[in-house]
Amino acid sequence: xxxxxxxxxxxxxxxxxxxxxxxxxxxxxxxxxxxxxxxxxxxxxxxxxxxxxxxxxxxxxxxxxxxxxxxxxxxxxxxxxxxxxxxxxxxxxxxxxxxxxxxxxxxxxxxxxxxxxxxxxxxxxxxxxxxxxxxxxxxxxxxxxxxxxxxxxxxxxxxxxxxxxxxxxxxxxxxxxxxxxxxxxxxxxxxxxxxxxxxxxxxxxxxxxxxxxxxxxxxxxxxxxxxxxxxxxxxxxxxxxxxxxxxxxxxxxxxxxxxxxxxxxxxxxxxxxxxxxxxxxxxxxxxxxxxxxxxxxxxxxxxxxxxxxxxxxxxxxxxxxxxxxxxxxxxxxxxxxxxxxxxxxxxxxxxxxxxxxxxxxxxxxxxxxxxxxxxxxxxxxxxxxxxxxxxxxxxxxxxxxxxxxxxxxxxxxxxxxxx
Amino acid sequence: xxxxxxxxxxxxxxxxxxxxxxxxxxxxxxxxxxxxxxxxxxxxxxxxxxxxxxxxxxxxxxxxxxxxxxxxxxxxxxxxxxxxxxxxxxxxxxxxxxxxxxxxxxxxxxxxxxxxxxxxxxxxxxxxxxxxxxxxxxxxxxxxxxxxxxxxxxxxxxxxxxxxxxxxxxxxxxxxxxxxxxxxxxxxxxxxxxxxxxxxxxxxxxxxxxxxxxxxxxxxxxxxxxxxxxxxxxxxxxxxxxxxxxxxxxxxxxx
Numbered sequence: 001x002x003x004x005x006x007x008x009x010x011x012x013x014x015x016x017x018x019x020x021x022x023x024x025x026x027x028x029x030x031x032x033x034x035x036x037x038x039x040x041x042x043x044x045x046x047x048x049x050x051x052x053x054x055x056x057x058x059x060x061x062x063x064x065x066x067x068x069x070x071x072x073x074x075x076x077x078x079x080x081x082x083x084x085x086x087x088x089x090x091x092x093x094x095x096x097x098x099x100x101x102x103x104x105x106x107x108x109x110x111x112x113x114x115x116x117x118x119x120x121x122x123x124x125x126x127x128x129x130x131x132x133x134x135x136x137x138x139x140x141x142x143x144x145x146x147x148x149x150x151x152x153x154x155x156x157x158x159x160x161x162x163x164x165x166x167x168x169x170x171x172x173x174x175x176x177x178x179x180x181x182x183x184x185x186x187x188x189x190x191x192x193x194x195x196x197x198x199x200x201x202x203x204x205x206x207x208x209x210x211x212x213x214x215x216x217x218x219x220x221x222x223x224x225x226x227x228x229x230x231x232x233x234x235x236x237x238x239x240x241x242x243x244x245x246x247x248x249x250x251x252x253x254x255x256x257x258x259x260x261x262x263x264x265x266x267x268x269x270x271x272x273x274x275x276x277x278x279x280x281x282x283x284x285x286x287x288x289x290x291x292x293x294x295x296x297x298x299x300x301x302x303x304x305x306x307x308x309x310x311x312x313x314x315x316x317x318x319x320x321x322x323x324x325x326x327x328x329x330x331x332x333x334x335x336x337x338x339x340x341x342x343x344x345x346x347x348x349x350x351x352x353x354x355x356x357x358x359x360x361x362x363x364x365x366x367x368x369x370x371x372x373x374x375x376x377x378x379x380x381x382x383x384x385x386x387x388x389x390x391x392x393x394x395x396x397x398x399x400x401x402x403x404x405x406x407x408x409x410x411x412x413x414x415x416x417x418x419x
Numbered sequence: 420x421x422x423x424x425x426x427x428x429x430x431x432x433x434x435x436x437x438x439x440x441x442x443x444x445x446x447x448x449x450x451x452x453x454x455x456x457x458x459x460x461x462x463x464x465x466x467x468x469x470x471x472x473x474x475x476x477x478x479x480x481x482x483x484x485x486x487x488x489x490x491x492x493x494x495x496x497x498x499x500x501x502x503x504x505x506x507x508x509x510x511x512x513x514x515x516x517x518x519x520x521x522x523x524x525x526x527x528x529x530x531x532x533x534x535x536x537x538x539x540x541x542x543x544x545x546x547x548x549x550x551x552x553x554x555x556x557x558x559x560x561x562x563x564x565x566x567x568x569x570x571x572x573x574x575x576x577x578x579x580x581x582x583x584x585x586x587x588x589x590x591x592x593x594x595x596x597x598x599x600x601x602x603x604x605x606x607x608x609x610x611x612x613x614x615x616x617x618x619x620x621x622x623x624x625x626x627x628x629x630x631x632x633x634x635x636x637x638x639x640x641x642x643x644x645x646x647x648x649x650x651x652x653x654x655x656x657x658x659x660x661x662x663x664x665x666x667x668x669x670x671x672x673x674x
Contacts, residue, residue: 019552020551020552021520021547021548022549023477023546023547023570024546024570024571024572024594025573025574025594025597026574027549027572027574027575167483167484168473168474176476177474180476181477181479181598181599184477184599185599187574188597285521285525286520287521288476289547296473296521299495299525299526300472300521300524300525301471301472
């Protein structure tokens with residue numbers, strides 16, 4: 001299955017989803033990007049350079065770990081985890097960012113901009129910009145800046161300028177709008193490093209391509225370690241880049257079921273979630289440069305979304321998944337905030353792994369389903385990021401009293417130093 | 420009267436037409452009506468009524484805030500069409516819908532064209548709908564006698580301008596510079612050269628917008644463009660000095 005073969009359909013469309021819906025002023029820029037991307041994709045040397053860079057700079061290939069304790073405890077399928085959390089900067093985001101960095105060099109542009117929600121993508125972009133010598137500006141909703149100070153701290157110390165966006169809900173979607181506004185002004189010397197497989201063509205394809213390194217590695221590793229392919233593969237879905245990454249390794253394997261786990265937030269019927277495909281609340285629309293399922297009202301204005309995991313808290317989903325959902329190729333489930341906290345505790349205690357809150361959504365669905373499967377069956381979870389660097393968010397989510405006391409003490413100390 | 424013949428008629432007595440802009444429901448529909456009265460008194464030829472959208476990514480800060488406040492106040496698409504209907508019956512200028520494509524997509528293109536026509540609108544500007552995606556909407560519009568306003572920009576190649584020109588009718592919106600709405604444009608030879616380039620690819624009237632803020636811009640465009648498009652500067656004036664300020668602004672602009 002090659003979903004990126006557009007010879008029979010419209011370029012940049014996956015079924016009825018995708019496309020390019022941008023202001024005319026960006027037409028030439030998007031064309032230039034598309035041409036450059038096509039050159040890179042058809043040049044084997046580009047991919048080799050990319051893989052070499054990811055090996056030397058980010059520790060790839062990331063391992064696959066067998067969770068024997070958790071598998072035994074649940075009493076069903078054998079659980080394996082692809083360890084994207086072990087990447088440099090702590091998540092799969094760096095795969096896309098380093099790839100687009102190489103592409104930006106080919107484009108001959110000296111500045112990069114990016115949006116970020118939780119800060120993982122901003123952090124990865126700031127890291128890449130420091131390494132490649134690009135000027136770097138990160139747009140981040142003011143609400144996210146306030147709740148993700150550690151990532152902002154690192155971005156700034158890596159030399160990026162972090163701009164707190166004050167419009168709208170002051171979160172990820174507003175950061176994307178503001179990055180777009182920068183791009184329509186400064187496109188001559190600026191490349192927009194979109195962080196997920198959303199937005200106008202060729203971003204969904206390009207981001208998926210760089211992330212496909214996850215799935216290709218994972219498929220080989222599973223064959224080497226277990227002698228066969230997994231029965232099910234689980235990944236969390238915000239925009240959908242880590243899920244696209246791992247799923248692509250198994251697109252041609254019809255016996256491997258692919259399951260995306262979205263942010264169920266406070267649950268079905270609450271409208272406080274970001275489950276575009278697992279719940280029935282989203283409808284097809286056009287925003288932020290592309291056509292897909294959005295959480296929006298009848299008039300096409302976007303609804304508020306909610307998730308304990310900022311990285312999944314987004315109105316839309318990548319257009320490829322909207323298509324694969326229609327076709328029944330990928331099954332979508334949702335994990336609620338409460339389930340995520342429970343699964344995180346369980347994973348930490350039984351395996352010593354600390355998945356990011358985002359990644360924990362994939363664990364929730366896998367943990368629910370593993371006991372219903374046979375002991376000889378195998379499941380693979382993509383641990384897209386690590387949670388320990390988000391200690392503030394996770395301590396909040398787990399409502400940890402000792403952590404709060406520590407922070408109060410720190411605050412007193414800083415106040416004392418001021419006076 | 421269709422847009423094309425209306426503009427031709429207005430051009431008989433004037434060397435430079437003016438298009439103005441209001442964001443529906445911001446600060447309120449009452450205020451919008453007052454703004455339109457002032458625009459009509461000043462002799463404005465065309466007004467774009469912006470239907471507010473939650474993700475106005477082609478707009479600058481002033482309009483972004485206006486979109487947000489209007490939606491917060493509960494403005495609906497129905498409100499905007501109703502307002503357009505009242506305005507089209509009352510004023511001598513003609514009206515365009517300006518907004519983002521999702522507003523059109525959600526109600527359906529056919530419904531949109533029907534409702535726009537019923538409200539007395541003569542055309543629309545959808546900055547995030549490229550011509551590649553417009554074929555069906557353009558066909559429906561042509562059947563209804565409604566004009567799609569095509570945008571031409573400083574980054575458009577000649578090849579692209581030819582493509583855009585081929586589907587343009589009535590009026591072309593020439594974007595004077597890169598960026599979003601609301602910052603100053605230094606009107607210079609590059610703007611004149613762009614207008615000339617655009618003319619080679621369309622027979623439609625040429626309106627120039629983005630950064631038009633005063634009489635000197637009007638003087639600059641006179642003899643080159645057919646129409647000056649004023650957006651942010653008028654809203655800024657309204658926010659700073661209300662009806663009296665806006666009256667003075669248009670009087671000076673169109674003196």
